Amino acid sequence: MKYITSVLLDKKVNSRNIQFVMDIASYAELAGNIINNNPYQRNRVSKSGSIYNLLKADLLKECIIPPIVLASTSKVDHNSSSEELLEEILADHGNLKILDGLQRTLSIIDVYNNNREHFDGLEEKYFIRIEVYLSISDAGILYRMLTLNTGQTPMTLRHQLEILFSKYADGQFNGIRILREVDEASVRSINEYRFSDLIDGYTSFLEKNELPIDRFDILQTVRTIKFISGEGSAKIDFSDFVNSYHALSLAFDVRFPQWIYPDDVDEDLRTVANPFGREIHKIFNKSQPLTGFGAAIAELIVSGTIAGLDNIGALARRLEFEENDLLRLIKFLDDIRGESKKIGNGQRIFFKLFFKYLFDQDGSSFLSVANSLERAKNRAMAEV
Numbered sequence: 001m002k003y004i005t006s007v008l009l010d011k012k013v014n015s016r017n018i019q020f021v022m023d024i025a026s027y028a029e030l031a032g033n034i035i036n037n038n039p040y041q042r043n044r045v046s047k048s049g050s051i052y053n054l055l056k057a058d059l060l061k062e063c064i065i066p067p068i069v070l071a072s073t074s075k076v077d078h079n080s081s082s083e084e085l086l087e088e089i090l091a092d093h094g095n096l097k098i099l100d101g102l103q104r105t106l107s108i109i110d111v112y113n114n115n116r117e118h119f120d121g122l123e124e125k126y127f128i129r130i131e132v133y134l135s136i137s138d139a140g141i142l143y144r145m146l147t148l149n150t151g152q153t154p155m156t157l158r159h160q161l162e163i164l165f166s167k168y169a170d171g172q173f174n175g176i177r178i179l180r181e182v183d184e185a186s187v188r189s190i191n192e193y194r195f196s197d198l199i200d201g202y203t204s205f206l207e208k209n210e211l212p213i214d215r216f217d218i219l220q221t222v223r224t225i226k227f228i229s230g231e232g233s234a235k236i237d238f239s240d241f242v243n244s245y246h247a248l249s250l251a252f253d254v255r256f257p258q259w260i261y262p263d264d265v266d267e268d269l270r271t272v273a274n275p276f277g278r279e280i281h282k283i284f285n286k287s288q289p290l291t292g293f294g295a296a297i298a299e300l301i302v303s304g305t306i307a308g309l310d311n312i313g314a315l316a317r318r319l320e321f322e323e324n325d326l327l328r329l330i331k332f333l334d335d336i337r338g339e340s341k342k343i344g345n346g347q348r349i350f351f352k353l354f355f356k357y358l359f360d361q362d363g364s365s366f367l368s369v370a371n372s373l374e375r376a377k378n379r380a381m382a383e384v
Helices: 024-034 051-060 082-091 102-114 116-120 138-148 157-168 195-207 218-224 227-232 238-255 280-284 287-303 310-316 325-339 343-359 369-383
Strands: 002-010 015-023 068-072 096-100 127-133 177-179 192-194
Touching (some): 024 096, 024 127, 051 102, 096 102, 127 138, 177 195, 280 325, 287 343, 325 343
Parallel strands (some): 068 127
Antiparallel strands (some): 015 127, 068 096
């Protein structure tokens, strides 16, 4: 059982919004069919004692909860009545997603399934308030998810940025596996990257600045890449960035296959703190080198030193290595750590300088890993 309470036009995302109420049994059945349709949603909150346990108790007392927001990507005939449109989109489960209210929905399903007799025996049906966006674009869905994220369990900034950049995550990547925050997986090889780290690197490339992405207000980031403007948006070469950086990290992996930080390190290369990384992927598949690389390559492109991201793969295959390059890299990062007020930022500065010296065709350390490391360390120690 359901009935419409209002119909409004959201001019920002160019979508009609139908607000309605539905009895809890009908919504629990509908939700069971669409619960997994939105890949950008957070994982279920499962901590005992969470606010959602209180919500479950409130549902049994017929508490009025905030509206749940759905979105339909179905193409519909807008000349039809609102009642007909609502029937049509609710029946098309494959194109219906939960934008806001996933945790509430999960609680509703649990409570109803465990207390059917209670709800079915009520003299008056218990209604859930719902609103649904009709024929909304993918960009509109992501934008609304960001602006609706004001609930009891906010998304992390990383998750919000993954959503913002998600349309670029399915590009052409050469044997790379991208891990999202909701995957809750760790990077275990040179071919795996956390999506949020790649976003850090790419944003540094766009902004020509190695500082972490936390410096941006999330909505300013939306404006920066003109995300919501559709066909007017700037060309985003996210996959080019990822593939060029991966070619660089692979060059180190090929030169030092199956490298592991040794137990017996010479005193002059020994670190005071734990090493920055004990394996190749634990050194390079992180935010700090990715942001340093992004900022450095952007500056080199602007200066005309290199033509573009496409050049990195060929240059990476020409790198000149020395036996202790990785130990020297880790030792220099340890030295910088000891001098930095903000360790992560100091490491980002070092990596930016290292990659800039490494790929500067007009410089004295062009393609020499050892010389670029030495110059980057000396400059970074003066800056941090």
